[in-house]
Amino acid sequence: MKLADRVFFGGPIRTMDPSKPTVEAVAVRGGRIVAVGSKMDVERFCGVGTEKTDLKGSAMLPGFVEAHSHPMSSGILWGDPVVDIRAVHEPSFSAVVAKMRRRVAKAEPDEIILFLGLDPQLHEGMEEPSRELLDDIAPNNAILVGTSNTHGMYINTKALAAFGIDADYVPPPDGNVFKAADGLPWKFEETAAWQVMDHFFEICGEERKKRSFEEWIQKFVRAGYTTTSEIGINPGNARMLQAAVKSRPNLLRIIGYESSRGDEITVPLNFGDDDFRMIGVKLWADGSVLLGNVWTTKPYLNNKMTLKGMGLPENSTGHANYSEDKLHELVLKYASEGWQVAIHAHGDRAIDMVLNVYEKVIDKVGPDKVSGPLRIEHCGMMREDQIDRAIRLNVVCSYFLPYIHHWGEAIRDYLLGEERAARFVPSGSATRKGMRVSYHCDSPMTWPNALICLNVAVNRSTMKGAILGPEQRVSMEDALKAITIDAAYHLRMDDKIGSIAVGKYADFVVLGQDPVACEPGRILQIQILGTVVGGTDTEEAVRTASDPSQDRAD
Structure with missing residues (x-):
């Protein structure tokens, strides 16, 4: 038996693995998890050179995963x-x-x-x-x-x-x-x-891009993320992004989706590795709820904010960016070539169109040959029947929950009204019906913050303290799945990340307390103490990358 490079113990460890939900210790070798269980079980993997990390009461979970970001x-x-x-x-x-x-x-x-x-x-x-x-x-x-x-x-x-x-x-x-x-x-x-x-x-210039990219990687790391996506890469930029990721010790895994412009994808399928990999294509069926160009069945409210501040016509129901025929043409092309497809859709009419297209493509390509799961992004005005239909098609939804935190009152009072605001981003309904949902912050629109996602999922509270749609609340256990193992499933990485299990990457987040034991009203006060990627503390990786003796691209 080969000995571990490092073991973790001394605090609550939540694995997100239903076969072993909580354990006492974890052993790591070569960046992978080699043992999970009691402290006694894991001590068998310890030797003279094994680094022992005492969590000292802090909680350890799989590193947070954001399935939709930039x-x-x-x-x-x-x-x-x-x-x-x-x-x-x-x-x-x-x-x-x-x-x-x-x-x-x-x-x-x-x-x-x-x-x-x-x-x-x-x-x-x-x-x-x-x-x-x-x-x-x-x-x-x-x-x-x-x-x-x-x-x-x-x-x-x-x-x-x-x-x-x-x-x-x-x-x-x-x-x-x-x-x-x-x-x-x-x-x-x-x-x-x-x-x-x-x-x-x-x-x-290019130097600014590199410098700013590094600054934003740090924002994700400080928020507890170990994997994210870059969902909507401009054609031709994937190789530049890969070079940026590879220019220093990896702090954050990135899964890429190219932005469709109706042309050929500019890199091969599965270009890259587990630090950075291209797997999908992103399309936009409609726009932003806050801009007023999402496609809805029921119109926006008519008031000074919508008519003057947003410049909408009276009783606006927005519009789609594609005809259904054109969207079908594009999705069929990409799905037939093996790419996973993710489509931005907020309005319920846009979501109907996307589900129509997905059903036709599944019938044409075959459910076993479509590179799933097919995804719908944001899903602000998704109806119950649409959730049911998505589940039947094995389509998954990534919900933009910080909308509620930052803009909840405006959505309720000025844009959509109380009834639709209560059902806005209905992740609770989808979870209870059995969908493997994910939550995201969609930077650059909001900064990466997994705790805001958890707080909205559990409390449905806004930044100002209002409660929108308490029936959409879920348990903390379900909320954590949406930013770990189920988000990894959206990125087709759940066999490698998202839970603490033997054989997976040693990607962890360390928190000041166990979120499951935290009072619901104190979720935003949980401290994020650090992350580990491939068994290495990201702070240590930053120090290594900052050493002028290291040959790297700045």
Whole structure:
């Protein structure tokens, strides 16, 4: 019997393995788990060179897994020189305008400035910024103003000129553009907004991307994650992301999905390894609830926020980004080639369309040949019958629970009304019906925070203390599955991560207390003490990577 490199003991260890839900100790060798059980059982694997880690009462669980996120996109979008105008910093629209004027006053000639975080739901007195207002703020500089959900962008006249956009501009697939009275584009949505941002970040250069990516990796690590996804990689960028992951000791496993642009995928299936692997394709059936472009059967509420702040027509039911025939064409193509498919869909009409497409593709390709599980992302307005249908098709849902935490009152009072808000992101119903759900924070829209996901799942409480849909609550045990083993299942990694079991990677999170024993009202106060990836503390990996004697790419 080969001896262990390291053993863990001395605190509650929750495995997420139903055959051994809690154990006393875990042994690790070569980055893998070799023994799980009582302390006496595990001590048989100890020798002179075995490192013994006493948890000293802290709890150890499988490392948190986020099935839907964008660490590299987050790094690209946030940080200098982007100007952060989120409501957490500037609570009113007038304060946003004042901050924009102050920044423009310091601008260099011909400098292009991106302001990010405009929020119709949280910025008091918000009105859509007209191009006249943006030109008044910045008559001599190009400025871009992005929404907090990153699905919308407003630009001024100088920006049109800087990016060569005129009245004949045609948005890319899945994108929309709205023109002002003079016929020139003014407001961009979805891929059209992202195209404009891509132009801006090309100007910022590659070194900024690498630096910001490292900063965001640290945010995930500090939040207790050991695996995440990059779900929606721009075509051609997978190799760059792989190089960034491989440039230093791995702190965070990343599973990649390429953003569909209707073209061929730019890397082979399963490109990479367990540190970074490409397995799927991402499509967007509709947009953002907060932007007003999700496709619903029942309209948005009519009020100042929706009509003025968001610029919606009365009784708006949003729209889809594809026809059902076109979405079917794309999904059939990717599924037939062996790619896993994940589709963003918030509105119930969009979810109906996605389920229709998935059912047709399963019938055509065959249930045993589809690279499942097929996924639906966010699922804000999912109905009970749609959950039932998804389960019959073996389709899984990744729910964006921090919507409730950050925007719950706005969703209830101004966007959808009390009944739909109570059922918004109905992960509890899906869990009770037997679906293996996952939860996500969807950075860069919200920062990675597994505790917020757990708190919403268990309490359905907002940041301000309101309770939305208590019937959607689940137990802490079920909530933990959604950010460990079931999230790993979404990423097709549940045979390697997501639970503490012999043969799996030694990926752990250490917490100040056992979440199952925590009072529901104190979940957000749980301390995240550190993570372990492949048997190595990520803090140690950071120190190694920071050693100037190490040959690495900065």
